[in-house]
Amino acid sequence: MLIEIDSHSGVPIYRQIIDQIRSHVITARLGEGAQLPSVRDLAGRLKVNPMTVSKVYSYLENEGVVERKRGIGLFVAKISKTKQDKAKTAMLEDIIKKAAVTAIEVGLSEKDAANMFSKLFRQNNSEGRTK
Amino acid sequence: MLIEIDSHSGVPIYRQIIDQIRSHVITARLGEGAQLPSVRDLAGRLKVNPMTVSKVYSYLENEGVVERKRGIGLFVAKISKTKQDKAKTAMLEDIIKKAAVTAIEVGLSEKDAANMFSKLFRQNNSEGRTK
Amino acid sequence: MLIEIDSHSGVPIYRQIIDQIRSHVITARLGEGAQLPSVRDLAGRLKVNPMTVSKVYSYLENEGVVERKRGIGLFVAKISKTKQDKAKTAMLEDIIKKAAVTAIEVGLSEKDAANMFSKLFRQNNSEGRTK
Amino acid sequence: MLIEIDSHSGVPIYRQIIDQIRSHVITARLGEGAQLPSVRDLAGRLKVNPMTVSKVYSYLENEGVVERKRGIGLFVAKISKTKQDKAKTAMLEDIIKKAAVTAIEVGLSEKDAANMFSKLFRQNNSEGRTK
DNA sequence: GTGGTCTAGACCACG
DNA sequence: GTGGTCTAGACCACC
Numbered sequence: 389m390l391i392e393i394d395s396h397s398g399v400p401i402y403r404q405i406i407d408q409i410r411s412h413v414i415t416a417r418l419g420e421g422a423q424l425p426s427v428r429d430l431a432g433r434l435k436v437n438p439m440t441v442s443k444v445y446s447y448l449e450n451e452g453v454v455e456r457k458r459g460i461g462l463f464v465a466k467i468s469k470t471k472q473d474k475a476k477t478a479m480l481e482d483i484i485k486k487a488a489v490t491a492i493e494v495g496l497s498e499k500d501a502a503n504m505f506s507k508l509f510r511q512n513n514s515e516g517r518t519k
Numbered sequence: 520m521l522i523e524i525d526s527h528s529g530v531p532i533y534r535q536i537i538d539q540i541r542s543h544v545i546t547a548r549l550g551e552g553a554q555l556p557s558v559r560d561l562a563g564r565l566k567v568n569p570m571t572v573s574k575v576y577s578y579l580e581n582e583g584v585v586e587r588k589r590g591i592g593l594f595v596a597k598i599s600k601t602k603q604d605k606a607k608t609a610m611l612e613d614i615i616k617k618a619a620v621t622a623i624e625v626g627l628s629e630k631d632a633a634n635m636f637s638k639l640f641r642q643n644n645s646e647g648r649t650k
Numbered sequence: 651m652l653i654e655i656d657s658h659s660g661v662p663i664y665r666q667i668i669d670q671i672r673s674h675v676i677t678a679r680l681g682e683g684a685q686l687p688s689v690r691d692l693a694g695r696l697k698v699n700p701m702t703v704s705k706v707y708s709y710l711e712n713e714g715v716v717e718r719k720r721g722i723g724l725f726v727a728k729i730s731k732t733k734q735d736k737a738k739t740a741m742l743e744d745i746i747k748k749a750a751v752t753a754i755e756v757g758l759s760e761k762d763a764a765n766m767f768s769k770l771f772r773q774n775n776s777e778g779r780t781k
Numbered sequence: 782m783l784i785e786i787d788s789h790s791g792v793p794i795y796r797q798i799i800d801q802i803r804s805h806v807i808t809a810r811l812g813e814g815a816q817l818p819s820v821r822d823l824a825g826r827l828k829v830n831p832m833t834v835s836k837v838y839s840y841l842e843n844e845g846v847v848e849r850k851r852g853i854g855l856f857v858a859k860i861s862k863t864k865q866d867k868a869k870t871a872m873l874e875d876i877i878k879k880a881a882v883t884a885i886e887v888g889l890s891e892k893d894a895a896n897m898f899s900k901l902f903r904q905n906n907s908e909g910r911t912k
Numbered sequence: 913g914t915g916g917t918c919t920a921g922a923c924c925a926c927g
Numbered sequence: 928g929t930g931g932t933c934t935a936g937a938c939c940a941c942c
Contacts, residue, residue, distance in 0.1 A: 400941065401720065415624045437721075437942050476625050480618075481639070484632075487611075487618040488640040493546050494607050498640050501615075505636045508612070509619040509629050531917060558930060568919050573930070581712060589794065590830075590927035590929050662932060677886050689915060699934050704915070721914050721942030738887050742880075743901070746894075749873075749880040750902040755808045756869050760902050763877075767898045770874070771881040771891050793926065830927045 389418060389425070393434055401436055405444045413453055413464055414475045424454060424462040520549060520556065524565055532567055536575045544584050544595055545606055555585060555593040651680060651687065655696055663698055667706045675715050675726055676737055686716060686724040782811060782818070786827055794829055798837045806846050806857055807868045817847060817855040 391408045393401055412418040424430075427445065431438040445462055448454045455465045467475075491501035522539050524532055543549040555561075558576065562569040576593055579585045586596040598606075622632035653670050655663055674680040686692075689707065693700040707724055710716045717727040729737075753763035784801045786794055805811040817823075820838065824831040838855055841847045848858040860868075884894035 395719070396717075402941080411621075411624065415626070417624075440942060443942090480621055480625050480627070480635070483614075483621050484618045484636050485639045485643065487615045488636060489643050490611055490614050491640065492644050493542060494611050495546065496611070498637060498644070501640055502633055502637050504611070505615050505619060506629060506633050508616045509622065509632055512616065512620050513623050513629070533917080557928085568921095569930095570920090570932095571918065573932095574917095576930080587930075588788070588927095590925085592929060664932080673886060677888065688913085690913095699936095700915095701917095701935090702933065704917095705932095707915080718915070719942090721940085723914060742883055742887050742889070742897070745876075745883050746880045746898050747901045747905065749877045750898060751905050752873055752876050753902065754906050755804065755810075756873050757808070758873070760899060760906070763902055764895055764899050766873070767877050767881060768891060768895050770878045771884065771894055774878065774882050775885050775891070795926075833927055836927085 391430075391434060393436070402440050402444050402447070405430075405434070405436075405441070406447055409444070409448060410451075410453055411479070413467075414472060414479060416472075418464050420464055420466050422464045424464070426461065522561075522565060524567070532565075533571050533575050533578070536561075536565070536572070537578055540575070540579060541582070541584055544598075545603060545610065547603075549595050551595050551597050553595045555595070557592060653692075653696060655698070663696075664702050664706050664709070667692075667696070667703070668709055671706070671710060672713070672715055675729075676734060676741065678734075680726050682726050682728050684726045686726070688723060784823075784827060786829070795833050795837050795840070798823075798827070798829075798834070799840055802837070802841060803844075803846055804872070806860075807865060807872060809865075811857050813857055813859050815857045817857070819854065 389409075389412060391405060393404055395401070397404070409418070409424075418424075424445070425433070427438050427441045431441045434441070445454065445456075449456055449462070452465055453467075454462050456462055487505070488501065491504070496504070520540075520543060522536060524535055526532070528535070540549070540555070549555075555576070556564070558569050558572045562572045565572070576585065576587075580587055580593075583596055583598075585593050587593055618636070619632065622635070627635070651671075651674060653667060655666055657663070659666070671680070671686070680686075686707070687695070689700050689703045693703045696703070707716065707718075711718055711724075714727055714729075716724050718724055749767070750763065753766070758766070782802075782805060784798060786797055788794070790797070802811070802817070811817075817838070818826070820831050820834045824834045827834070838847065838849075842849055842855070845858055846860075847855050849855055880898070881894070884897070889897070
């Protein structure tokens, strides 16, 4: 499970971790039932305070994204297909809307904006494959 | 100059104002040399503390977006056309790339993603016109 | 870390602190990675308002001189050796040039001016040692 | 009489003008009895508020550097040779001391610092001649 | 514990 | 009139 922290971004560390784990679950890169690393392990890898990771897990558990099995560990919770789809769509619409609004503010035409989007889509898609 | 503050968004007030003014300047809704409202005026209108606005202006001056004329007021700084274009493009590419990457992660095809983007573009564009 | 404030100098307190800390960093009296005193601590020692110190730190962070680690504290940022040397040289050349120009305007010969410079160098250097 | 204003320097405009006129007088580029431009004239040339120039003149008059002749204009006051020399030396020592202290802080040896000073002296001196 | 933000209100410098 | 600085004290987010 790849998680990257940018300590200069202004976004709180715990938020960055939550967002990335949630995104991993929604896009099924972290499948149902998969075990999450222990608090200590993840904290060590990310070089953050264990308390921060602990907070992250509590948050995600509260959200219903993960489930704690006492004495065993944390696992990705079961999500209904529809719920997952909803979450996916919501996440995607949110970010695409922001992009569209920015394009409008900058004064791009719909055609130019769509071209730019497609170009960046292709670029990052092929990069993704080779990775 | 329209500035809106959402006090529930979690984003600090001064950041919200900075972002909106900067966006106004980049998109040339606030043209070069235009005078900004006085600290007290803007503070009064937005119902925030003058010092908050003062902080905003200091920040923007530091960024080179506005220029102070002592005892007279604040004005939109002269930005070279190319520099402005660069800033615009960078801002736009950044957000569109994020959107594209998310679409890829979610597993959308290029065509579906582009359609979604165009749809949201049209929606927000017409909203903008009626405002 | 020694910082002295002259409240009668006309120079704003926050500027005095900024200049002194920056100078400490550039001259490596405050080495890379060194932790700076907390806002409250420094404010207490200098007998100024915490917000004044906070402003100082924000300013220095913006300049890239220090780095914030959330909830932990402030640390001297990593500056590349060359960058640091450049900053040093630029700072020095600037002030020495001013001195030389003034000497020229006043009508001193190169020899007399150089003597005066050396004399003042020695005077202030020995003072520095005893301090 | 050459006066240059740098509106980005942070030094108040009126201070910049005062310092430059005083320096002109001390170094005798503006000799005793020379007439200064009228408030309106200087304000127009420097593109500053006439009140600012007026303040400058009052300040200099108060300092004894210039003398007002009612209905005629402002003139450089008579200064005793010793007084002028003292002022010259004070001005020079002040700036050279600053340069020396900076050189010390940066860690230069006396020799290196003196060399740098001499080099900049020669550079600016020859430039001055051709001007 | 750390820093970040904001307020209310004061006084000063500048033009 | 303009912005700049500072204080005293509050509350919040983060680790």
